[in-house]
Amino acid sequence: MAIECMIPTPTPNHERQEIENKPAAAVVFDSPVLRHESNIPTEFLWPDHEKPGPYAAREFQVPVIDMAAFRSGDPVAVAETCKLVDEACKKHGFFLVVNHGVDTELLSDGVREMDRYFELPLSFKEKALRKLGEHCGYASSFTGRFNAKLPWKETLSFRFSAEKECSHVVGEYFEKTLGQEFADLGELYQKYCNAMNTLALEITELLGMGLGVDRKHFSEFYQENDSVLRLNYYPPCQKPELTLGTGPHCDPTSLTILHQDSVSGLQVFVDNEWRAVNPTPNAFVVNIGDTFMALSNGLYKSCMHRAVVNNEIPRKSIAFFLCPHKDKVVTPPPELVDATHPKLYPDFKWPALLEYTQLHYRSDTDTLLNFATWLQQNQTLHATQA
Numbered sequence: 001m002a003i004e005c006m007i008p009t010p011t012p013n014h015e016r017q018e019i020e021n022k023p024a025a026a027v028v029f030d031s032p033v034l035r036h037e038s039n040i041p042t043e044f045l046w047p048d049h050e051k052p053g054p055y056a057a058r059e060f061q062v063p064v065i066d067m068a069a070f071r072s073g074d075p076v077a078v079a080e081t082c083k084l085v086d087e088a089c090k091k092h093g094f095f096l097v098v099n100h101g102v103d104t105e106l107l108s109d110g111v112r113e114m115d116r117y118f119e120l121p122l123s124f125k126e127k128a129l130r131k132l133g134e135h136c137g138y139a140s141s142f143t144g145r146f147n148a149k150l151p152w153k154e155t156l157s158f159r160f161s162a163e164k165e166c167s168h169v170v171g172e173y174f175e176k177t178l179g180q181e182f183a184d185l186g187e188l189y190q191k192y193c194n195a196m197n198t199l200a201l202e203i204t205e206l207l208g209m210g211l212g213v214d215r216k217h218f219s220e221f222y223q224e225n226d227s228v229l230r231l232n233y234y235p236p237c238q239k240p241e242l243t244l245g246t247g248p249h250c251d252p253t254s255l256t257i258l259h260q261d262s263v264s265g266l267q268v269f270v271d272n273e274w275r276a277v278n279p280t281p282n283a284f285v286v287n288i289g290d291t292f293m294a295l296s297n298g299l300y301k302s303c304m305h306r307a308v309v310n311n312e313i314p315r316k317s318i319a320f321f322l323c324p325h326k327d328k329v330v331t332p333p334p335e336l337v338d339a340t341h342p343k344l345y346p347d348f349k350w351p352a353l354l355e356y357t358q359l360h361y362r363s364d365t366d367t368l369l370n371f372a373t374w375l376q377q378n379q380t381l382h383a384t385q386a
């Protein structure tokens with residue numbers, strides 16, 4: 001039975017979300033307090049058709065891509081790897097990556113050291129508070145941004161800009177924002193981002209071969225990138241069946257490389273069912289995002305996923321979101337557009353889609369389709385020629 005990712009029909013405009021011009025929630029997400037609260041504030045309750053409920057999701061066996069096989073140069077192994085990734089991305093856009101070569105200590109340090117920040121008092125964490133319209137900094141479940149269906153999580157996001165000569169996290173970010181005692185944390189996540197950038201560019205080569213375009217086409221497109229590293233911290237919740245750590249969405253970005261700690265929570269919507277993607281030691285979960293779906297002219301799927309929480313222990317994940325340089329025009333290579341495969345999405349630049357998710361539309365499963373409509377209505381403002 002083919003496993004298919006559901007391509008949702010766009011939410012009609014009249015069901016547009018709460019992001020528009022409504023006061024944000026007044027509730028404060030102070031995790032040391034809320035993790036013991038059995039009376040969950042209403043802002044965190046998700047409607048019946050979206051809440052996870054008490055049932056465990058069946059496990060989804062995500063296709064495994066062995067980077068050692070891809071790197072081997074053995075034409076049979078390379079061809080098999082390309083075929084596997086092509087099949088996975090055409091169906092649901094998720095695959096595991098093993099033998100990636102990223103230092104396992106860097107990964108374990110990256111997850112462990114998150115506690116140094118997230119276990120600080122809220123007043124200290126808010127020194128890095130994310131401002132409306134900005135996609136970096138500290139967000140405590142977006143209480144200042146949305147007024148309902150708040151995610152049960154805290155996040156710390158920062159930019160990683162890979163340019164020809166150098167790559168830099170807004171790395172002094174930690175020292176500048178949090179103080180000298182956090183400079184080492186900036187160095188740690190700089191190393192983490194450098195490793196993610198290298199792996200992400202290699203994966204884009206694999207995707208290019210899977211799609212049958214020049215191997216270097218996408219890796220050159222992303223050579224200079226303006227990506228995001230996001231630390232997700234999900235405190236325990238006394239009523240985990242009523243809320244969500246991260247709501248149902250497709251990533252608006254290009255490619256996500258996710259490192260989960262040992263606590264389950266990630267779920268993917270495939271074949272009309274939520275399926276658990278349980279942590280596999282030393283494996284990244286990689287998924288196609290909306291921007292790469294547009295770049296592949298809809299051939300590779302950006303698939304709906306979410307994160308559930310539990311009532312016992314915190315869950316942590318680190319997501320590296322590959323995003324193109326701001327001047328790159330997201331348009332599929334000519335090999336992927338023809339009479340039987342017309343262009344599905346208008347050309348755009350990543351900053352326009354990012355602005356859309358930050359100021360006009362809460363990313364969900366219909367982001368790209370609604371963005372295309374918004375773009376056409378605002379074409380003069382966001383013309384790719386700009």
Ligand SMILES: C=C1C[C@]23C[C@@]1(O)CC[C@H]2[C@]1(C)CCC[C@@](C)(C(=O)O)[C@H]1[C@@H]3C(=O)O
Pocket residue numbers: 135151228230246247248249250251252253321354357358362363364
């Ligand atoms: C461009 C982005 C918006 C979100 C972070 C990201 O860098 C990539 C994923 C997006 C998100 C996680 C999708 C689910 C909804 C969201 C609001 C969240 O739960 O965090 C999204 C992020 C955002 O800050 O808008």
Ligand SMILES: O=C(O)CCC(=O)C(=O)O
Pocket residue numbers: 230232246251258260265266305306307316317319
């Ligand atoms: O934490 C997870 O497992 C998934 C988080 C996610 O999907 C995201 O941050 O986009």
Ligand SMILES: [Fe+2]
Pocket residue numbers: 249250251256305
């Ligand atoms: Fe996601």
